[in-house]
Amino acid sequence: MFGGIETGGTKxxxxxxxxxxxxxxxxxxxxxxxxxxxDRCAEFFAAHPVRSIGVGTFGPCDPDPGSATYGHILNTPKxxxxxxxxxxxxxxxxxxxxVLTTDVTAAAIGExxxxxxRGNQNLVYLTIGTGVGGGAIVDGRVLHGRTHPEMGHxxxxxxxxxxxxxxxxxxFEGLASGxxxxxxxGRPAQEIPDDDPAWDxxxxxxxxxxxxxxxxxxxxxxxxxxxxxxxxxxxTLLPESLSRSLAGxxxxxxxxxxxxxxxxxxxxxxxxxxxxxxx
Amino acid sequence: MFGGIETGGTKxxxxxxxxxxxxxxxxxxxxxxxxxxxDRCAEFFAAHPVRSIGVGTFGPCDPDPGSATYGHILNTPKxxxxxxxxxxxxxxxxxxxxVLTTDVTAAAIGExxxxxxRGNQNLVYLTIGTGVGGGAIVDGRVLHGRTHPEMGHxxxxxxxxxxxxxxxxxxFEGLASGxxxxxxxGRPAQEIPDDDPAWDxxxxxxxxxxxxxxxxxxxxxxxxxxxxxxxxxxxTLLPESLSRSLAGxxxxxxxxxxxxxxxxxxxxxxxxxxxxxxx
Numbered sequence: 001m002f003g004g005i006e007t008g009g010t011k012x013x014x015x016x017x018x019x020x021x022x023x024x025x026x027x028x029x030x031x032x033x034x035x036x037x038x039d040r041c042a043e044f045f046a047a048h049p050v051r052s053i054g055v056g057t058f059g060p061c062d063p064d065p066g067s068a069t070y071g072h073i074l075n076t077p078k079x080x081x082x083x084x085x086x087x088x089x090x091x092x093x094x095x096x097x098x099v100l101t102t103d104v105t106a107a108a109i110g111e112x113x114x115x116x117x118r119g120n121q122n123l124v125y126l127t128i129g130t131g132v133g134g135g136a137i138v139d140g141r142v143l144h145g146r147t148h149p150e151m152g153h154x155x156x157x158x159x160x161x162x163x164x165x166x167x168x169x170x171x172f173e174g175l176a177s178g179x180x181x182x183x184x185x186g187r188p189a190q191e192i193p194d195d196d197p198a199w200d201x202x203x204x205x206x207x208x209x210x211x212x213x214x215x216x217x218x219x220x221x222x223x224x225x226x227x228x229x230x231x232x233x234x235x236t237l238l239p240e241s242l243s244r245s246l247a248g249x250x251x252x253x254x255x256x257x258x259x260x261x262x263x264x265x266x267x268x269x270x271x272x273x274x275x276x277x278x279x
Numbered sequence: 280m281f282g283g284i285e286t287g288g289t290k291x292x293x294x295x296x297x298x299x300x301x302x303x304x305x306x307x308x309x310x311x312x313x314x315x316x317x318d319r320c321a322e323f324f325a326a327h328p329v330r331s332i333g334v335g336t337f338g339p340c341d342p343d344p345g346s347a348t349y350g351h352i353l354n355t356p357k358x359x360x361x362x363x364x365x366x367x368x369x370x371x372x373x374x375x376x377x378v379l380t381t382d383v384t385a386a387a388i389g390e391x392x393x394x395x396x397r398g399n400q401n402l403v404y405l406t407i408g409t410g411v412g413g414g415a416i417v418d419g420r421v422l423h424g425r426t427h428p429e430m431g432h433x434x435x436x437x438x439x440x441x442x443x444x445x446x447x448x449x450x451f452e453g454l455a456s457g458x459x460x461x462x463x464x465g466r467p468a469q470e471i472p473d474d475d476p477a478w479d480x481x482x483x484x485x486x487x488x489x490x491x492x493x494x495x496x497x498x499x500x501x502x503x504x505x506x507x508x509x510x511x512x513x514x515t516l517l518p519e520s521l522s523r524s525l526a527g528x529x530x531x532x533x534x535x536x537x538x539x540x541x542x543x544x545x546x547x548x549x550x551x552x553x554x555x556x557x558x
Binding site for chain 1: 432
């Protein structure tokens with residue numbers, strides 16, 4: 001059996017399983033105390049021993065095994081987490097080899113192997129919720145690059161204004177995230193019904209982001225997940241919005257909701273562990 | 280010895296060499312007649328026999344060796360070239376194994392191996408001239424994805440208007456290419472001196488494109504070449520424009536002009552051939 005840990009911005013999921021199937025899972029708030037979180041993960045894996053553990057974490061983080069700060073959380077506004085050696089804290093408590101990537105990269109792995117992206121060697125997983133983030137598989141391999149993609153921060157055309165990103169204002173995350181939609185519509189996205197015209201604008205915004213990602217990475221498939229990104233109101237409108245934006249110059253990739261639902265990240269994390277153990 | 284062919288939008292270069300060094304080269308207009316061009320390439324390689332040939336071509340093209348249309352030019356407004364089986368025409372005339380990619384991907388290979396990007400396993404080569412195009416190396420391997428990147432067509436923030444792309448108007452190519460700058464400034468880029476304030480706006484536009492590419496691919500290094508892209512007026516302003524756009528959220532990649540100058544593509548093409556022959 002293999003282990004997966006997904007440390008998200010608000011909740012953390014631990015799971016044990018193999019071949020894309022989860023046997024046991026536990027979930028707790030990520031919180032502000034990294035030691036307390038590592039303790040809870042250690043308790044879970046003491047009860048469910050595994051051969052190796054994959055970790056998919058919120059970012060920015062350092063996923064480069066060759067780096068001195070491998071497995072650290074980098075500068076983040078998230079209280080308690082800036083500079084934390086997440087992998088070190090876990091390794092000090094759990095006796096199993098570990099491998100770490102970003103939460104969205106883990107979700108891309110999960111979806112590519114066992115979810116809606118099965119069989120696609122070039123795939124992007126995009127989450128739209130409190131923030132916007134993307135992970136990519138290129139020719140069957142994880143894309144990290146220098147650090148890791150920050151697809152939520154690509155720049156956007158003049159479709160909407162009032163973006164909420166403290167760094168870039170009207171970037172993808174600034175315009176498309178849950179808080180952005182809430183600021184624009186005056187109510188949380190959860191309260192906006194599927195037939196509300198607000199989804200037309202949201203779909204055009206998301207399509208603009210997908211357009212630029214498509215022109216840069218040439219994926220065959222983009223999985224759009226996350227709290228807001230999984231809404232069927234969005235998925236209904238997205239293919240036509242994207243086709244219209246690409247204007248026939250580049251073929252649109254297949255768009256899909258996550259086949260693994262909210263478990264894409266943790267299943268991807270344990271798949272990463274299994275791959276790592278089995279070479 | 281190995282061969283390289285770079286079929287650009289206006290000119291085609293053939294070269295023979297090895298290990299990044301060119302021994303013989305020839306150059307002719309790409310023209311509208313693919314058979315005539317293939318004849319000229321065949322004459323060159325009859326005089327200079329090689330073990331294998333790499334081809335870097337203008338796009339859109341099909342660089343997937345597993346595809347039925349591998350080596351074909353796809354739909355292009357370029358007269359005489361839409362749907363042409365470029366690789367087939369070359370293979371019918373030259374008795375050497377061939378491998379094909381895009382011109383900008385070939386340039387990325389050349390720069391990564393022998394040019395300004397030496398030692399970088401994650402690199403983007405961007406050309407800005409008549410059009411805008413990009414090629415990428417991810418973890419030392421060429422990025423093709425489903426077809427190949429079309430980085431000139433990513434969408435852009437509201438920095439300038441009046442873009443010239445017939446598909447997307449104000450996309451990266453629509454705003455940053457030579458014809459776009461000429462339309463905006465009322466004279467060709469070649470006639471705009473290095474100290475003209477027009478370069479401030481051009482640098483902000485190019486930086487916006489580089490910003491989105493950086494957030495998607497996380498490259499360590501971006502080489503900016505091409506007729507307009509190699510201008511020192513642009514390179515002087517670009518680092519600060521990009522840093523300002525990224526706003527400290529993501530570290531800026533190293534920016535550089537091509538170390539191989541205009542030979543990046545053909546040297547990359549012959550390097551691809553050499554890699555292919557030597558496994």
